[in-house]
Amino acid sequence: MEKEAPLTAGYCAATGTYSSCHPPIAAATAESFPEYLFRRLLRFPTDLPAFVDASTGASLSFPDLRTLSLKAASALSALGLRRGHVALLLAPNSLHFPVISLGILSLGAVLSAANPLLTPAELADQAGDSEPFLVLTTAELAPKLISLTASRVVLIDHLLARIDDHGTWACPTPDDICRDDPALLFYSSGKTGRSKGVVSTHGNAIAAASFLEHWWRRDDGSVDVFGCVLPMFHMWGFSSFVLGTPAIGATAVLVPGRFSMDKLMAAMEQHGVTRLLAVPPIVVQMVKVAAGEPFATSKARLCLREVVSSGAPLQREHMARFRRCFPLVSLKQCYGLTETTGIVTTCNFPPLAHNGDDGVEFSNEHEPSSISIGRLVPSTEARIVDVESGEALPPGRVGELWIRGPSVMQGYLRREEATAAALVRSASELEQAGKWLRTGDLCYVDSRGLLHVVDRIKEMIKYKAYQVAPAELEDVLAAHPGIHDVAVAPYPDEEAGEIPVACVVRKPGSHTLQARDVMSFVQDKVAPYKKIRKVVFLDSIPRSPSGKISRAQLKSFLRTCTSTATGTEMHGAAEPQGNLHTGV
Structure with missing residues (x-):
């Protein structure tokens, strides 16, 4: 049995590489992400909403998403935005966030999103690094940008007024956008210092959307209704709700404003949400309120079938409590980075059969059991590398996770040393093999090919030796x-x-x-x-x-x-x- 374990885990001892157990996804022919997405939007029913604002009831259909995005591109073009320019979007979740984002990408410009909670000084630092041609924001957030004198600040309401004008508008079609062009400039969380601008290409965005499209597509042809509380300015939320759900024709129910479990539960019940994408604090709060009488009553009326958590590891006890409170709801984890333009591992990815214990692996008697973050998504490879020796490790051994695949970033903006340290190539590999992304996470792969995160390398405690x-x-x-x-x-x-x-x-x-x-x-x-x-x-x-x-x-x-x-x-x-x- 031991001899079969490496094969089961997708491990090749000759190369030290773990391969995805899922068939590779055929490469899309589109050169830009808008081209990839807009083709799909024309296929979906016109009466099916792409986005619904749970707070107002307003909605946006798939044809409207395409039309308004192209109108936004026309309006932005009139403001001088061109291919290669950076446009900074500072805004909370709304129906207009994906419209403006896709409008920027349609011009071949680079979208950079910022957290509205950042201080004016932090926003100034990010803008100083990204050098945006335009900054798009709301009237409420505009005062935070008072020190940005090098960029033109445009209020989203004013841009929308241009979009809503029923006069003539030109549909910009820059034919020279290619897959290697920068598309996204999102900033890492800065766990090891100042935040770095992560440059993802149109090809990276297409690959990320393709993963989600295959993961979320159901064999019976049905489509999930997604609950959206993740911020779209974060890569987990952006990849899911700007790249992912529109590509499969799924409805995303936005619950904007300050997070409230009561608002979320009401929206899920009213709109029949079947899949919720979350972060661990949301999962923990769901468990906390489950003991309350009103929630227990509404819980039976929920259509929820699955909760997927990412952003940080879920502790085992929280997962166990969730399963006791929601026995009919599947709770899974997935893993991704800003540098991977979204997820690179997930549990329960078709066509593998569902296993109730797929996310939990009990290791040997000397170690506590570990909760898995799933298997590699299609067309993606991994290595587990010994931190000291650089040796590629077999299943069961802990080392740094390296990832290689079509969604891995182009590099860090104007950070050549940081890019060289993060993206590496083995001396024995050919140039066309692609570079490995060093994640900085300590992980291991078990005999079933499930990946487990142990900790961040820089967070390890050194007790004696x-x-x-x-x-x-x-x-x-x-x-x-x-x-x-x-x-x-x-x-x-x-x-x-x-x-x-x-x-x-x-x-x-x-x-x-x-x-x-x-x-x-x-x-x-x-x-x-x-x-x-x-x-x-x-x-x-x-x-x-x-x-x-x-x-x-x-x-x-x-x-x-x-x-x-x-x-x-x-x-x-x-x-x-x-x-x-x-x-x-």
Whole structure:
């Protein structure tokens, strides 16, 4: 059986490469993403909405999406936007976000999206790096752009007035757009420093949409209704709802404004949402409110069949609670980066048969079980590379994940050194083989070809000569009945170098939980070098909107902490940084 494992995992020992177990997708003939998409939009029923705004009931049909996008291109062309120019879009989710995005791409211009939550200084930094020809924004967000003097700021309402004008308009058809032209300029989250501009081409966008089209297409010809709460300025939301759902003729129900579980549930029930794309905090909130009487009543009326989470790992306990609350709803994870223009792994990708345990793999007796992020999407390859030696590793071994495929970025904008460090080619490979993207994530592939994320390379705790993954310990601690939230971070130690410290948020009613209880809970579940050495109790764990733990903020806070006389519990300084406060 052991001899068959590498073959089952899609692993080739001769090359050290894992291949997708799914048949490759035939390359599209389109040269630009709008060309790829607009052909499809003409096939769909005219009475079927492409987008619905749940807050107003307004909708946009597939033919209207195409027509309005081309009108937007005409209006933008009249403003001087041309092929190769960058257009920065600063706006929340709305029916107009995909229209303006596709209008920009139709001209051969480059779309760069920005988070409306960024400060004026952060927006100025991003604009200074991307050098946009135009900035498109709302009246509410325009004051944040007061310092942008090098770019013309256009209010979206004014642009829409041009689009709504029923006068003559010219349909721009730049024939010279090609697949290698830059299409998207999205910014990475900057986990290892300042955010970098990720350049994705039209070919990358087409490949990303093709993956989703094959993943989401149902054998019986039915089409899902998608719940859209993901921000379209983020690659997970953009690839799903601007590249993906329009390409398959699926309806996306937008739930704009500040996130509210009540608004989301009402929209899902009213519009018959069958698939929800989410981030871990949304999954956690769904579980929390499931115990309430009104929600329990409406839950039975939901059409929801699947929730797909990405952006950060879901802890096992949260997945288990979700399945108890929603036994008829499939919960899966997928994995992608800004640098991969969307997802590159997913669970339950057809044509493989569905397996209820497809996302959970129990490893050997010495390690806790791990939740999978699925298998490689078609036409995509991976390597697991030893961080120290650079050796390609077989199934079951942990190393850095490298990805190669048609959706991998062109590079970082004006960052030659960063691009060279991220995109590499093995010395033995031919030029046409393509470069590998170094993801910075520690992963392993199991015998079934399922990929598992262990942690970020730069977040590993170095305890003596051992490496300890914070995410593994967080997964163990999340199962404690008295712990509401938890994060593990390193703390300097003279003898060990670093020790693992658990930052714990107690559940209501668990005020008696002590540091020794937390430490003993972990002690028998992990190897000795992985044990929690100290504990600090907090009111909250700092997290990003996607649910990622803000480890830099935690590390900074822990440097202000001091130990008790027993040496097991730590207490924060009088003025803890950020929103961290020690528990009472």
